[in-house]
Amino acid sequence: MLSDKGFNVHLVTITNTIGYKFKAQLLNLGLHKNERNDLLNKARRLQLFKTYLKVQEVDIVLDFRMRKSALKELLIQKFLYRKVKTVYMVRSSHLDYYFPKTSTLTRKLFETKPICVLTEGIKLSIEDRFKLKNISVIPNAINLKDYQESYAIPTHIERKYILASGRLIPGVKQVDKLIEAYAKSKLPQVNIDLRILGRGETLDALKALAKKMGLEKQVVFEGFVKDPEPYVANALYTVLCSKFEGFPRVILESLACGTPVVATDCPTGPAEILDGTNGILIPHNDFEALTQAMNKLAFDEELRNQFKVSSRSGICKFDALKIANQWEHYLNQVYESY
Structure with missing residues (x-):
């Protein structure tokens, strides 16, 4: 949808597996993962991603990762995303996939960050559990x-x-x-x-x-x-x-x-x-x-x-045409608000 709207889209995958069609320039970090997946290898992939964001002059990152570790999120926010606008995506009502369990740490990490969810129900759950407010709802689309x-x-x-x-x-x-x-x-x-x-x-x-x-x-x-x-x-x-x-x-x-x-x-x-x-x-x-x-x-x-x-x-x-318009409006808002 975003490509058809004229956005220059980059797809970054952490694993070497893609199960769907896409229109994007691909950065497959899974190809750079060794069998041990050791700390040094993780650091290299993190640096590769950071360099990619800078070279490609990426304006906004839509972050679909699971984010269970507060320490890991702090590192990523301070090192990887420090100079890029980031929207934190929540794709399931099972919030433990996307936020650390400790409410205080979650509020500290995400209280000023834009969050995009699929349903009003997920939005209400996040507001109730973590007291976060900067949440927008854009549902899945269908052509x-x-x-x-x-x-x-x-x-x-x-x-x-x-x-x-x-x-x-x-x-x-x-x-x-x-x-x-x-x-x-x-x-x-x-x-x-x-x-x-x-x-x-x-x-x-x-x-x-x-x-x-x-x-x-x-x-x-x-x-x-x-x-x-x-x-x-x-x-x-x-x-x-x-x-x-x-x-x-x-x-x-x-x-x-x-x-x-x-x-x-x-x-x-x-x-x-x-x-x-x-x-x-x-x-x-x-x-x-x-x-x-x-x-x-x-x-x-x-x-x-x-x-x-x-x-x-x-x-x-x-319908995808209507949801694409929602995405265009939302991303423009995010870009202008930083």
Whole structure:
């Protein structure tokens, strides 16, 4: 979005892994990381980054790092970012990823720094916990023009299904809880499958859980899918029951495909996207209510169709063109305020 707006964007990655498309000049610090990742190697990469910022005459840094160590943050602020404007990005409601746990130290480090978050819920949490005030909200964006009105169903799929997507890692997406809720629902009895897109370290354990419940043929793990839109568009609905989120793109992508959503009201995001016209929002971690909602939307075709009609219109405010304008205005403000 920023490149298309005319900004000269540089992407700096700490690890030698990039899983998404980008328009930017790349500084891959992961290529300079040795196997030991020793202190001297870290210092060299830090100096490399500092030199890069100076040579490229970077005006603003959007810092997406996890920032748990107060001492490390003090070093980075005083050494790396001393002469550059920096916006501290917060992409999850799990604030321990982004700030030291001690409120006093966090206030000392960030009380004068601009912070940009994804949701109003995250903003309120930071204000309440750390008493920080310089916080702006810019949500995730989606290119609605990139999504078709319909997609052909993948050829290997023969039965109706509901869909879940995400990284299969411990303690976040709660896919194990979803499988248990699905097992208690009426969906397996009528051959409505649960298909799961994604990969991660809990994949084998989740497969074992499905097999233990006698659902190894109805809980289908598709793995990583580069172009998931056909799966999303042809699902009865998407389901999300995360422990916490930032601003879940999986909901935006589902609604962009015309597919309604069943989601728990986890902190944060779902409540700021699902407005009652495009899906069902249930209490956080209420898995009995999740089962009931899954049943309701699976068997109530009229309700699903009502949600489908409103799915795209309800997320127009998150279209990339509008969010890009927000970013342009915000970055100009940041530049002028320093």
